[in-house]
């Protein structure tokens with residue numbers, strides 16, 4: 001790690017103020033100068049680049065290889081349990097049943113990721129421990145309990161390390177009962193992975209001998225693009241996933257089998273298949289895992305197929321990019337020496353004007369990003385509120401502070417977010433000071449005419465939320481902390497900061513997704529209501545690999561490779577990455593976040609906005625790399641919300657999901673009437689995909705609103 005040069009006192013104060021990332025723990029991204037690392041050994045071995053997809057465990061791979069060894073134990077009967085006499089086969093609850101095979105079920109995590117990313121209510125049936133009966137599937141009033149069934153694997157084989165045939169977790173009676181329910185209620189079945197054979201039922205596919213692989217590509221067929229609506233025709237990589245390429249074969253009992261995904265040899269990797277009695281099934285012959293790109297790309301489309309495009313919850317994808325420390329000078333990495341320049345770096349007015357052009361170019365180039373807006377987290381300390389409003393590069397030369405003048409010109413162009421006036425650490429701070437930090441910055445923003453998200457806040461170092469130096473006494477909030485920051489939990493948040501937020505009508509605060517207590521692992525697309533203050537809501541943010549002190553591609557790669565290159569302090573790569581390689585790596589990591597349905601911003605810093613070449617900044621390079629990769633595979637639009645709207649959306653989504661999990665919010669789909677009846681135990685927000693009155697989003701409509709008691713909503717017929 002390189003050393004900070006010795007700095008004159010005045011400059012070092014400025015640097016500290018602006019070193020937003022200095023204690024934002026992370027990845028290579030906010031990686032730190034050694035003076036900070038020396039006091040923060042938990043940063044010495046940054047977590048990234050864990051960006052690569054995680055391969056399934058060896059046990060899972062073993063289980064995948066043995067899928068052809070399955071058999072179905074004989075149950076009390078070879079026939080299904082009878083439907084109840086009062087069966088209402090046109091009415092199903094808007095809920096999905098996930099059936100797993102118990103201990104060692106390697107498909108369960110993928111199934112749960114998929115339903116959670118779309119905020120769809122679900123139950124899990126552990127078929128190795130719980131019986132499946134008609135009562136499991138049909139309510140006492142004859143309404144179906146489930147609108148779709150996900151099998152974590154097609155035969156639900158129970159993994160074993162012993163040789164010999166592997167039993168299905170469902171016996172013959174249970175399978176037949178499930179099939180009878182699906183037939184009668186027209187409920188689709190999605191098998192996330194399976195060996196294409198005849199156990200427990202035939203999809204009209206057969207494995208091609210000798211073709212099994214863990215590395216291939218999958219391309220959507222035209223039918224695949226009609227079924228999985230957002231996919232392009234571009235082949236996607238299938239990495240680490242045990243795969244059984246298959247061929248369609250005519251078999252008794254199967255009316256049709258339609259390939260959706262094929263490998264480069266045209267062999268089938270996914271297909272829909274309809275039985276002669278009308279049951280609709282979808283089988284993937286490639287293994288799934290939550291972080292594998294093909295699983296992430298396919299998940300939402302598979303669930304729209306499963307639910308016929310009508311379900312509670314929604315899958316929406318977001319492009320939220322925050323730039324922190326606007327107006328402040330900050331540390332500047334010297335790629336030539338590996339040290340830091342003695343002069344801090346602050347973007348120019350011209351850089352600011354260029355950012356507007358870069359934003360427009362991104363919107364124009366990428367149809368998925370038509371509503372893209374940068375969010376700028378600004379610090380009034382560095383602004384000159386009485387600078388004149390100036391909009392051309394030539395005129396900026398006349399300004400006492402060109403950046404302030406240009407910012408006035410750009411007041412409506414970006415989403416402006418309060419980053420506190422002085423960028424102080426707020427882990428220990430009295431209420432009056434905290435309130436002034438919030439209020440004064442809002443005042444500066446108003447003086448400059450910035451279009452503010454007034455209800456949102458990003459604190460300096462994302463401090464105040466219990467990730468802190470436990471010995472911090474608040475005496476040096478403009479300096480380095482003395483001990484490593486620790487995750488002391490949200491209960492150790494600065495209550496004075498929370499009160500200051502209440503007093504200034506600020507509700508949404510950025511938290512750090514790389515700090516365990518600052519996001520909700522139980523609900524991957526939820527924000528976090530603050531446990532100490534019900535009027536404060538956390539919006540987690542993602543770090544990335546662009547260090548906060550880099551202004552050019554050379555500085556980005558120079559620093560990154562000094563950490564992760566073969567001679568780096570935490571060697572990871574076998575060669576120093578080029579800028580293109582680094583962006584490619586980063587875009588894969590960030591794509592994972594885009595696809596998972598979370599609305600969490602990625603954040604970079606003001607130095608990353610330098611116009612290092614005409615129309616270019618490393619921040620916009622990063623965004624474009626991400627959009628290029630995304631657009632290669634998907635056409636689904638990316639939503640960008642202002643921070644105020646983002647906080648509101650996330651808070652409502654979070655309330656909705658928690659209510660669904662508690663059973664306080666539910667829906668029943670009546671196919672005959674074309675309606676969904678929503679029922680809530682209290683006044684609650686809802687999200688509904690498929691509502692006639694919903695906002696168009698891709699090929700679907702997304703509807704949201706409030707329900708108190710009962711609400712009947714018209715849905716598109718399917």
Ligand SMILES: [Zn+2]
Pocket residue numbers: 018019020021324325419423459460461
């Ligand atoms: Zn900052």
